[in-house]
Amino acid sequence: MSRRLHIEVFRYNPLDPNSEPHMQSFYVNEYDSMTLFIALNIIRDEQDPTLQFDFCCRAGICGSCGMVINGRPGLACHTQTRDLPDHIVLHPLPVFKLIGDLSVDTGTWFRDAGARIEAWVHNDHEQFDPKAEEVRMENDLANEIFELDRCIECGCCVSACGTARMREDFLGATSIARVARFYLDPRDERNEENYYQVIGNDQGVFGCMGLLGCEDVCPKHIPLQDQLGIMRRMLAIHSVKGILPKRVLEKLQHKGCCHESH
Template sequence: MSRKLHIEVFRYNPATPDTKPYMQSFFIDEFDSMTLFIALNIIRDQHDPSLQFDFCCRAGICGSCGMVINGRPALACHTQTRDLPDHIVLHPLPVFKLVGDLSVDTGVWFRDVGTRIESWIHTRKEFDPSAEETRMENELANQIFELDRCIECGCCVAACGTARMREDFIGATSINRIARFYMDPRDERSEDDYYDLIGNDAGVFGCMGLLACEDVCPKKIPLQDQLGIMRRMLALNSVKGILPASVVKKLQNHKGCCHEKH
């Protein structure tokens, strides 16, 4: 027997500041294989066309439909209503600028942090459009691809306690992003260069280790592993003039804790 779903939605339009945020209830019939994305479209089509929420691909690729679902950041298109209680409470992702209702602007945040971490290959080689693409070993390419699967949905940022308290914290997604360049043999930056970018409280040393980022990642990217790898590398780099070189080298070669620079 299908359930009657009670979906409670946060409503507020910042463009009309005279209004106040409030929660609005909708009641719809559930059917087999219903996703929260479908439920929201039913609400907008049949109950209130003014409801704002974002979507594009409906397949967990674009990351547009991130929202807080019963207190947990997730993608609406990935969330089956059968996995939720019949009372569903929806809020917009925190940290990001609110556009209206469940819609937030993640683009400005990701563009800003991408600039701060210099999210591009740094090389002194002059670009030759006619040259063959640089080759790398398949195993390394697969490792880099694993980190490149981030869809920038913002769920990990919204779940991060540090990001909620510090506007300058770059978040697990950005540390994962810069770890991708650390592994890339085409990137010629030194460990000192990486330290200057993220070796502070706004970077790897600001994480409180609550693990929420990895728990809510819809693509199951090993965010905490990458944060640990980068934190270890930068911590060792900061004491390389203090600890004996033999000790630093031994710690750097401890398998399972850090990637070697390829």
């Protein structure tokens, strides 16, 4: 027998002077293979057309439907209601600017973060030649880069980050993983000093408290903490190059994974 779901939703429209933050209850009959995305659409179609939440692809690709589901950031389209209790509480993702109800502005945050980390390939080529042959790379390296390029910018990792919740200037794990993607890319000609200037501070790799919340909620299962650790190790070694003896640095550089093939 199907359950009757009690879905409690945060409601607030910051553009309406008469609106006040509150929780509103809705009830939906559950059926097999129902996702939270479907349940919210039923609510909006049949009960309250003013309910605000974002969606686009409904396939876990666009990252639009990120929200806090029973205290845990996640994607509504990836969340089966059968995996949740019959009382579901929904809040908007913290850290990001609230648009209304469950809708937040992740685009501005990620655009600003992309500009801060200079998220593009840097080289000295004066002009792109569309007729030139593409730069070749080994399949294993291409797969490593692709692994870090799978981020859909849903904002779940940022919302689960204790540092990002306390500090607006923290770049977050997804930005650091994106820097690691360019560090791996042989077409990017930046050196360790260049990367240090971008994320070698407490807004970047040295600001992480290591709570693992980001990787724990990532819907694409990207190894965010691994990449953060790798980049932090590389930049920490770079920062003491003029202090520690060369033989000590060599031992540190060859201990553990450090993207040494780059």
